[in-house]
Amino acid sequence: MTSWLQIPTGSHFGLSNIPFGIITTPAYPSPHPAIAIGAHALDLHIFTLSGGFTALPEFTSSHVFTSHSTLNEFAALGRPAHRLVREYLQSVLAEDTPHPEVLKDNEALQKSCLFLLDDVTMHLPLQIGDYTDFYAGRHHAFNVGTLFRGPANALQPNYEHMPIGYHGRASSVVVSGTPVVRPRGQVLEKPGGAPVVKPCGKLDFELELGAFLCRDSTMGESVEVGEAAEWLFGVVLLNDWSARDVQAWEYVPLGPFTSKSFATSISPWVVLMDALEPFRTAPLQRSDGAALLSQYLQEAEKNSVYDINLEILLNTPKGSTYTISKTSSRNLLYSFPQMIAHHTITGCPMRTGDLLGTGTISGTERESLGSLLEASRNGAEAVVLGDGNDGEKVERCWLEDGDEVILKGVCGEGVGFGEVRGVVRPARS
């Protein structure tokens, strides 16, 4: 598929992607929907009002792109509607478009609705009702368990039976580019001593994917794993910033709390499930095959996760950029449909706009780890990234003030997530 619009080589936003997001522009500074195509954002507010959907009667006078500051209403239309709109926009942008009058031959509309990505400001794509963070990266769970309990007891007994997860904090989910203030919190410096309150000394990132939901479920009912794909709107990159010293002291017995809820960053463009279809792959093998798995988690679809190439980069305060890690989202033991089936097994109601994080995605090698906790072995061995600009020696056990963490993800030619980035600001005094 080629477009009449020039798509830069290596762009994540080719014609086979068409991710959705929320933008503001100088011309229209109220948040509104758009898609990304190549180096541009196509403003769906202007596109709709200018008759862009005349060839798609269902959307000609739809308000989903003109009256809402988030994608929730569009998402709630369901996957057939997402498919219809994505395929229509692909057809409008295709070299051999059957609707050249809509945009290809309509220079006036091109001028009014196409903006360079550099010229638009991105916002949270959906209003998030609830955010749940899972722990589905098996290698991550094993690596972390090994650090604290040794390899023989690394995985908890429940780990291979269910996608372990916890409720996260929706209010602290922010869009890429939002600075992250180093949190202060209670830390236990000496076992048996009294805690001190100080700026986090073990600030970390976590490489994850997040999935947005597009459908409500009924309280008291569960979603069948085979139907759960209909609840999925699309996927983003997610950085679950973590204060490891705060976490270690607070998390028994009720789990991570303030050590996570100071910030969770997501990439701004939601890649629809249909765009990810060609990149399906099987999740990690279970140690006993699928025999261990309860029926409500058993999937007919064997390729239930995605092979997305993921990368973690660090921009240092002096401007050097290093790759910390590279891995793939195939390193998951559970799929999004399994997460939904498990989330609803007790009858928990899901809502359009809910966000599910996968948990940290790590490989098995030091170069493929999704957190500094793993890469520095809880601070025991600095990760040496090299000599930077101005003689800067770049090594990290934990993040430093001024560090910018960038997560990238790409599936294949023209289908990627862009990036999620966030710079660490010093703790407030």
Place this chain on the structure above:
Amino acid sequence: MTSWLQIPTGSHFGLSNIPFGIITTPAYPSPHPAIAIGAHALDLHIFTLSGGFTALPEFTSSHVFTSHSTLNEFAALGRPAHRLVREYLQSVLAEDTPHPEVLKDNEALQKSCLFLLDDVTMHLPLQIGDYTDFYAGRHHAFNVGTLFRGPANALQPNYEHMPIGYHGRASSVVVSGTPVVRPRGQVLEKPGGAPVVKPCGKLDFELELGAFLCRDSTMGESVEVGEAAEWLFGVVLLNDWSARDVQAWEYVPLGPFTSKSFATSISPWVVLMDALEPFRTAPLQRSDGAALLSQYLQEAEKNSVYDINLEILLNTPKGSTYTISKTSSRNLLYSFPQMIAHHTITGCPMRTGDLLGTGTISGTERESLGSLLEASRNGAEAVVLGDGNDGEKVERCWLEDGDEVILKGVCGEGVGFGEVRGVVRPARS
């Protein structure tokens, strides 16, 4: 303070209370704000549109009661506004009202805006952004810790240093009267064995208070404990339904998840903080006094919790009613301002409409425990409630299908919370 409107003896909703809620009526079936007064709801939508606020210029043409289906907009006006409206409504309803023309002598408006509580339907009072559940009931934490680890290690080392909490599930918070379907879930019946999926066999309630917030905080900044009272809108009763068998299997290492998120019930009338002022009392003594406490949790206000008499009742399927337990909310180690200060210490942003649960409130005696987990010693000893109707022998280790749990709370003459009730429906097949 007496009212010209007859207040039934023992009413929780006297002139010194004036709690706010969201109602629908046959006349106006769209959810809208009201207050409770005696046996009546005063419909604030009709009251406002009919000129009820003419003597309160700030609210004469305010939309907070006429254009919104939740109390969020009213809450967001802040505590001085809540005080102004509450005191004005008290003055309108007082026997010696300075504004008799507004309602006392206005029979037409009385007829149109006063409804018997039995004739209105209650709804969730606020749209909840995030729900956080704490664990601030020290006796509960000690009792539960004793069951699983013995009295010497009952409290975790962090317990007296910070209000332990976890993120709950906002979508599963429901208003009193909503039935609760017995959840199905994964349960480990034999240690070392494989889990089974079955209807919860250890269904429990938890007696808590919940506080709604009325102010946003800035991400990256913390709220000082001495200022946190300005974030408090009002208080409700809260039943944190719990599936103990599911919880025991799932909760390591990330805390309770599906065992809690199937339902959390709250009472419908929000008792404003001002109404609770006369009932302030000191929280429980810390074992080492306040010396252990980090400065950000130290309060100048010594009476930072409330002495609310709490009661748990059980309606059996055959219609017998028993008191399971009686206790007081003075059995808390941490106050709501301390919870807010701790929640924001790492910079987590709070929002109007957020709900904070205290955690289970228990006394030290068997008759004052806030959960069946404690009262039945994790199912080891049934709680004998007596012989019921039709020869029914009423004893419970855990809740049975058809049981209705009712939590009540009252502070003093005319100031109470009403109740939160929920009936257990059988698990779906």
